Amino acid sequence: MIFIFFLVYMYSRSRASSPDPYQTSRSISMPIVLPVPSPSSPPSSSSYGRCACTLDRFFDDKRACAAVLMLWTVSVCGLLQTLDLLHSDFMTWGPSVHTRFMTVSIDTWDKWWLLSVATFSNACITEFMTDAIVPWLQNTIQDHKTQFLPYRKATCFFISQAWCFHCNVMALFSVALIMTQIDFLMVRMAADLLVSSFTTFKFMRNKTVDPARYNVWFEEDRKTATSEDVEMLIQSLGLGMEEEEDGTGGGGGASRDAGEHEGHGAQLLQPGRPA
Numbered sequence: 001m002i003f004i005f006f007l008v009y010m011y012s013r014s015r016a017s018s019p020d021p022y023q024t025s026r027s028i029s030m031p032i033v034l035p036v037p038s039p040s041s042p043p044s045s046s047s048y049g050r051c052a053c054t055l056d057r058f059f060d061d062k063r064a065c066a067a068v069l070m071l072w073t074v075s076v077c078g079l080l081q082t083l084d085l086l087h088s089d090f091m092t093w094g095p096s097v098h099t100r101f102m103t104v105s106i107d108t109w110d111k112w113w114l115l116s117v118a119t120f121s122n123a124c125i126t127e128f129m130t131d132a133i134v135p136w137l138q139n140t141i142q143d144h145k146t147q148f149l150p151y152r153k154a155t156c157f158f159i160s161q162a163w164c165f166h167c168n169v170m171a172l173f174s175v176a177l178i179m180t181q182i183d184f185l186m187v188r189m190a191a192d193l194l195v196s197s198f199t200t201f202k203f204m205r206n207k208t209v210d211p212a213r214y215n216v217w218f219e220e221d222r223k224t225a226t227s228e229d230v231e232m233l234i235q236s237l238g239l240g241m242e243e244e245e246d247g248t249g250g251g252g253g254a255s256r257d258a259g260e261h262e263g264h265g266a267q268l269l270q271p272g273r274p275a
Helices: 002-018 023-031 046-060 062-082 111-141 153-178 182-203 211-248 250-271
Strands: none
Touching: 046 062, 111 153, 111 182, 153 182
């Protein structure tokens, strides 16, 4: 843990020595609101603001996030070794009388290979469908900016419900698999990494590496999303004010119209004044 925090600190120092113009523009467009100190307490330093800026830069740099994530994973494995969990029955390989899958003992090689093949096949299918269906559901079905559908609405509904049904059924299988032993989890991880490599390269196939243009695009996309949210908020507030005026000011408008008509009629009845 101390080593990870040291890396984050050194990363923030290196980023502070060479600031990114994209990050500078973000800090200008999105100022950090600092807490106002009470009159009884002395004014605090800008350490809170520096810490918030460091976390903001760290959050945006996915390379640093991935490095810290791997270090944290290694630290957790070291903790397991410290607790002597690596020598437990869960860490065994191959058939064992202690290994049970849904109360079924995996004590022969036939059962072990059958469960391993089923685990590998199911992990490949689930990972492939996750990368194929989940982004489509989020970007096409759930995103309000997408106004067109590639299939009929009944077909889109069936795809969504089929995915939900698969996730619930496979959740039971995953929980039972987690409680078996480490070798089946390694088989599942191998299948996930294999399919994820294919889908990740497919997503990056038609993309070009250009950090400067990416930062410009990201900033424009953020500004566009912010302006759309503000516009929707203004429209909703405008509709609410119009409905309130129609509900409360309708009677006043009618009475004013009636008063004007009465005044005009009185002017017509007064002698010596032209109609």
